[in-house]
Every structure is written in C-alpha cells, then in structure tokens.
Amino acid sequence: MSKKQLIMESALELFAQQGFDATSVQQITEHAGISKGAFYLSFKSKDELINGLIDHFMLSLISDIDQVVKNHETHTELLYEFYQAAFHTFQKHSDFAKIFIKEQSKTPNEELISKIHHYDKLIDNIILGMLDRIYSEENSQTRYDLIYCVKGFIHTYSHLILFFNVPLDLHTLSRSLAEKTALLAKHSETTFITEELYHTINEPFHVHVTKEQLLEMIEQKIEEVDDSTLKESLNLLKEQMIEPSLSPAIVKGLILNLNNHPACKQIAYLIQDCLEV
Amino acid sequence: MSKKQLIMESALELFAQQGFDATSVQQITEHAGISKGAFYLSFKSKDELINGLIDHFMLSLISDIDQVVKNHETHTELLYEFYQAAFHTFQKHSDFAKIFIKEQSKTPNEELISKIHHYDKLIDNIILGMLDRIYSEENSQTRYDLIYCVKGFIHTYSHLILFFNVPLDLHTLSRSLAEKTALLAKHSETTFITEELYHTINEPFHVHVTKEQLLEMIEQKIEEVDDSTLKESLNLLKEQMIEPSLSPAIVKGLILNLNNHPACKQIAYLIQDCLEV
DNA sequence: TATACTAATGACTGATTGGTCATTTGTCAA
C-alpha cells in the first residue's frame, strides 16, 4: 500500500468518527504511524487530502452503482439491483458513506461544495437514466420527483445501516424499496419538480452570473455591509473587474478580506472565479 | 429582546452558514454587536449556547407540527396538513432548519448527540401517531417503514427549500407528498422495519449496557489498543469500577486520556456514565 | 456630588491548529 493510500484510509476512519474539522493532521499521522512531515510529502494540505478522498471514493461509489445499472438488461429486477448495489457499496465503504450521508460540507472549502454538487448530479443522472429505461415515457410527469424520492429512501435507510450496529437484511430492504419506488412510479400523479424547476436547480449558479450581473451584485453588497474594510475591498475589486490595475497579491488580499466575513463568502467566490485568481 | 435572544439569533445565522466548529465566539459577538465578555455573562460556554439553541428551536419546531396534527380532526387532509406544517416551519426558521437537516453532530459533544436522538424519537412519535390515526390497523405491517419514508421525503425536499433560492409552491409539494404517502400506506406490503427492529434501534444504547457488559467491553478494548497510556487508563478505570479507590480528579484525567483517542470515545462516554463523574 | 452597584469591555492566557524546515536516518552505488 502506498503512503498516500495509507494516509487516506487512516484519515477516512477518523473523519467518519469526528468530521473534517475536528480531526487534526496530527491525529491522522499518529493513527497512520507516520510523522507530520511525511504527511506533507504526500499531500500539499489537509484540504487536498479531503478533496482527494471525496474524489476517490465518490467515483468508486458512483461507478459501482452505474455498472450494476448499465449491465442489467432486464427491467423487472433493475430497481431491486440498484438498491442492492447502493446499500452494499455503502456497507463496504461505510466510513466514506458516513461522511457522504452527513454531507458536512460546512468547511470553508468552496471547491468541495461544487465538487459535491457535481457528484450529486452524476447520481441524479444514474437514477434518472434507470427510471427512464424502466418506465420509458409512462412517468414523464413525475420522473424528477421520483429521483428525489429514491434519494430520500436511500438517505433515511442508510442511517440504519451506518449508525446502528444491528444486523440488517439488505435483500429485504432492497425488495421493499423497489416495491415502493414502483408504486410511486406507476400511481403517483402530482408533479412538483417540473422540468423547468429541475434545470433551474441544477444549473451551476456561477456559470449563469455574467460579469455585469456580478458587478450589480457587488454594488448591492456594498450597500448591505457595514464594515468599512469590506466596503473598500468590494469597491477596489469592482474597479479591478472593470479595468485591471492591482497586483495579484493585492487582489488576493482583498478577496481574503471578504472571505473573513461569512455574508461575503459567496460573492468572494464569484469574484475569485471571475478574476481568475 | 433579551441579550440571550440576541446572541442566539446572531449565532444561529452564523451556524447555519458555517457550522458550529467553524464559527468562533468572537464572530458571534461581533455579529451581535457585543463584547466577548458579555457573551459569557449570558452563556457559560459555547456548548451551552449550542445546546440551548437546539432545545429552543427543536421544541418550537416539534410543537408547531404536533399542534397541527393534534388539532386536525378529519383524517382526509391530515397528511397534507402535516407536510404543510413541516415545510412552513422549515421556511420560517430556515436557519435552524439548515442546521437540523445537516445534522452536523460531529462535534465532540456527547450531550448533543443524545439530545438529537431524543428529539428524533419525538418526531417519530408524532408521525407514527398520525399514521395510526389515519390508517388505524390497516398498515400495521408497514407503519415503521412509513415513518422512515415520510422522514426521507421531508429530508430530500427540504434541500430544495433551504439551499436553493427559488420560489416554491409548498402547497403543491405537500399535496404531492400526501399522495405519495397515502399510496405507500395503502399498497406497500413488504415489511423491512419490524416492531422488534424499530425498538432495538430506538432503545438508548447506553441504558442497555450493564456494568458487567461494560467491564467486558473494557477488557476487549484493552486488547485492541496499542498505546500503553490507553491500556493503563482502561485498566485503572476497570479497577475503579469494581472497587472505587481513586480520587475524582484522577478518574477524570483517565477518562480524558481515553477521549484523546477517537476509537475510545464511545467507551469513555459509557465509563463516565457508569462512574457518574 | 459621592457612593455603591451592576453591566460591559477587550487585552490576555494557555491550548491547539495547519503548515514549515533544518536536521537526522536509511539506502544505495562506487
């Protein structure tokens, strides 16, 4: 096992128990039996480790499920097989699943939030593809609602699997959920998530923000905030967006000023994206 | 508004944005426009604030929903009214709902975990009571599964309400979920969560651990751990449980030793409970 | 005005954090 893998597995265990913030690099290195310096030979930072973990296990989880769904030819048992695959993967990588289910994406790590959003969309597509294959056009009115129901089922029942030490019959669970999903697909008629709503939600918000819109948002934010440092930082960044004149270090510093204030984190991220810092 | 309320509301806003760990007391006091010292006149610690917040808003949320369910006499619209109440409360207290939904209970705050578990059980009972009232004995086979489905529905759709800034028609959503719940109640036949399983899960685990069982668990843990400090601490605490001889300060210190190691936190909590430190 | 009291402050402490880097250790070929 490579050192990187060793660190990742040690870290995963601790992250699942304590969360990202509450687990220190020191703890991880002690648990892995290496020194702190050795950690930083494998990873540039703690954030890089976290991002690496998410990428690695998320892709593994998604490809596991995707493979099962894609390779299953008959439609009769597809739902059952899907749930089986999902829950067995969760059980296999239970430490990661715990992190995934809790979605404790409250760390000031913007990259991680968009990463999770991205993987969430991949999962949506797997489920949607599966539902369309089984019900083709029958459930066109409720297909997006069905995605959310399936995800809701998985979420609640995963709690049982992950956080209680009781032996569970995943076969029966998958049967039960396949039955429920089929019931909803066939008989549910009320549409809540329309095609339009679904796409509004899933458009990555920052792609839609044009430079002009962002400038307006900055204007508005300047009015909102009280702190003079924030006001000035926003003003300078606004001018920088119109006509670049400041050095990269100054721009970075100004963005850091914004990041220090929670209400400005969102806009800081957008500005950073726009200025390509 | 009292100072306590002012702090709680300021804190809630920041907690919803950043989580408990990532929000410092300094930030809270700045946001509330008071000094750090003033904070500690109202709350003994940050943990006390967090626990107070959970208690206050959780009780408010639960009683809101409970009142609607209890006061609704006809059964025909009860499911719809329940979902309406739930989602409207979430929208009203959206900051708290964000915290509640994320359940970021990874803080090393054992009291908080059992608190959340307690409130979760209260919610279960409201849902179960409602389902039994509507379907009386019809759905005795699937009543516990239905609780989990209802909670799953609420969880997934709450994401839309809380984390996307899109205008949503909660009326249609509640209609849609009432329809789905009714479908499952009437036609779903497979039982996964049996009466027995449900009770196993909901018994607070530590009540079940007798002194003898705990002693055995300590024995086992001594074998598992490598660290000599942990081994010795466990041994001393084991002897303390059999025949008390150490001073409270020493016992506290030994338990702290265990708490420093994530794999021993669970057992540390149980020992602490048993020795009544 | 003087006194007594509470409310509020913010500089300070000790602990912990993520991250660095001069130093040591281990492993080769020559």
Added chain:
DNA sequence: TTGACAAATGACCAATCAGTCATTAGTATA
C-alpha cells in the same frame, strides 16, 4: 568505508481558538 541522495522526522511558527478577569462605563440611590 565513503559519499550522495532521498525519505522521514519532530521541534518549531504564526494564527486562531475558547474562556478569564482586571478594569471601566453606566446608572441608581442617598
């Protein structure tokens, strides 16, 4: 045995944290 290089170490640093406490500001009574 030597020397050159890479791998690994852990003392150290600046930053940040929760929490404290000597001090000050504000207010009411005499």
